[in-house]
Amino acid sequence: MNATVAKRLPKNYKLVYEILRGAGHGVHFTMGEIYAHAKRKRPAIGFSTVYRGIARLRDLGWIDEIELPGSDSAVYELKGKPHAHFCCGRCGEVADVHYQLPARTIARLAARTGGRVGEAMVTLRGLCRRCSV
Amino acid sequence: MNATVAKRLPKNYKLVYEILRGAGHGVHFTMGEIYAHAKRKRPAIGFSTVYRGIARLRDLGWIDEIELPGSDSAVYELKGKPHAHFCCGRCGEVADVHYQLPARTIARLAARTGGRVGEAMVTLRGLCRRCSV
DNA sequence: CCCGACACTGAAAGTCATATTCACTATCGG
DNA sequence: CCGATAGTGAATATGACTTTCAGTGTCGGG
Structure with a gap:
């Protein structure tokens, strides 16, 4: 089954997770903000990688994706x-x-x-x- | 100021409203569905007009715009x-x-x-x- | 050490609903 | 009849995702 969880996360995905974990609970980032943070830490990273990292973490249940009604962009936060x-x-x-x-x-x-x-x-x-x- | 409220609604906007009023409370239409209905009644109508009609009715408070979290398109219904x-x-x-x-x-x-x-x-x-x- | 399979990656292009622009046209108070 | 303003359809722009593509690692055998 979910061997993915056991496997070590790719370092870029880990970076994405660390950005959210570093911010702590109750802090919300849009995808663009997370990308900006990631870019600062690792300038070569591409948007798609951050995007896929977020998707993976969401699927793993490590982060929550929050779609505010009336907002055009989702925000993400540590799972809680x-x-x-x-x-x-x-x-x-x-x-x-x-x-x-x-x-x-x-x-x-x-x-x-x-x-x-x-x-x-x-x-x-x-x-x-x-x-x- | 808001003389718009007092003025008679343009006939196209009225058409949009009638579509929702005809459906009754509790019925939800996406913008595309409303446009399809309007097109059937008045084939020459353009999408922008329907779009603007919805915006006007929403601003007047005659209809509700419902943005479901996680859905990519809003739905509309009679104000209730x-x-x-x-x-x-x-x-x-x-x-x-x-x-x-x-x-x-x-x-x-x-x-x-x-x-x-x-x-x-x-x-x-x-x-x-x-x-x- | 080398190989093949497969996961990862960045750039670029695609999608889709919503907004806005543009060049008229209709309407209304005078 | 006139000028101002509102309304209109087609076309285009926007913005946030989402997917595609052509590479580039990475890892367990052999």
Whole structure:
């Protein structure tokens, strides 16, 4: 099975991971930002490699890909517990919000749709502390 | 200022609105689908006009634009009460779910972020009834 | 040490939904 | 009738991915 996990990650993919791990939980980068960081560390690296690194890490479950509704680009962060996101409509900042829909609520909604619910995403939109003054 | 609201809507924009109103609440169309419908009713209409009609109706608050996380195209529906959406990961169907985060919860989360929260989006992902068998 | 298979790589090109530009044309208040 | 403004269709641009292509490692046998 997932022998990929066991195998050592290619050094470029590792670099991508280190960029996110170095930033820590709760920090969100777009693909472009990650590429910029990677380029600084290893100028010869190409965009495709960073792109593929992100895809691999996502598939391995080491990082989370977050698609904010209404934003044209996804952001990435270290894998963590499920949580909600707050997105500032002015400066675009994305912040983690330690919250998730109660399992009971999800179950109730799932029953209502008649289908099976895999995940529940909660996104808040508004103005962050600095932009709301 | 917004005299636009008072003015009668251009007939093409009205056509776009009628397409959504005719479908009723809870029906979701992509821009391409709306364009196809419009084209059938008025073959000479251009894509840009439909596009601009949707933008206008959205700005007027007559329709809602729903950007599903992870989907590459937005869907539109008649303006209605805030609600959650369920999105089938297999067939792509989007269904309204009559639910919204309790105001108290939103207030609590807003306090936690220190900013001001305008809206809270809840999106469920999973398999719809037909796809989950 | 050499080989073949296969993973990795960078540059370039492709995709797709959404936005915008351009050169008209229709409409409205005077 | 007139000038200003809004509306229009076709064509083009944008931006974020996504894939293709032609190499370039890399590693376990032989």
